[in-house]
Amino acid sequence: MKITKLVIGILMIILSVFIVFQSTAMGLLNTFSNKGSHSGTGGIIMAVAYLVAGIVYVATKNQTKLGGDIANAVILVLFGLFALTSADKTFQDLIVWIVLGF
Structure with a gap:
């Protein structure tokens, strides 16, 4: 069980970094397009959750x-x-990260 928890923890930390970059890009895209979407913020929230869970x-x-x-x-x-x-329709990957977290 030690190795499994260590590997899953490291993978979650690495995945949180990927989610942060993806969510930041989506947040910038939403800002520039004036859509008023908040999916990037939801992605950052999930990235923090993955980081904390990995730690x-x-x-x-x-x-x-x-x-x-x-x-x-x-x-x-x-x-x-x-x-x-x-979550909204502009950032469908957020749904994937949420479901993967459940």
Whole structure:
């Protein structure tokens, strides 16, 4: 279980960096096109959730109890629901990141 938590934690941290770049680009695109969309903000929120969950996985890799896993589930569900409110049709990848977090 140690290796799995470490690998998943590192992948989530790397994925959060990718989501930040993608969401920043989408936010700039929405700003320049004056669409009034907030999908980029939702993407940043999901990136923070992935970053926090990845750090928790790496920090709790030696524990056999489920405290870290439960904390990650709560973090990803709460942040996902919050990001889901800002999702729209311009940034469809946000839905993918939200579903992947659930």
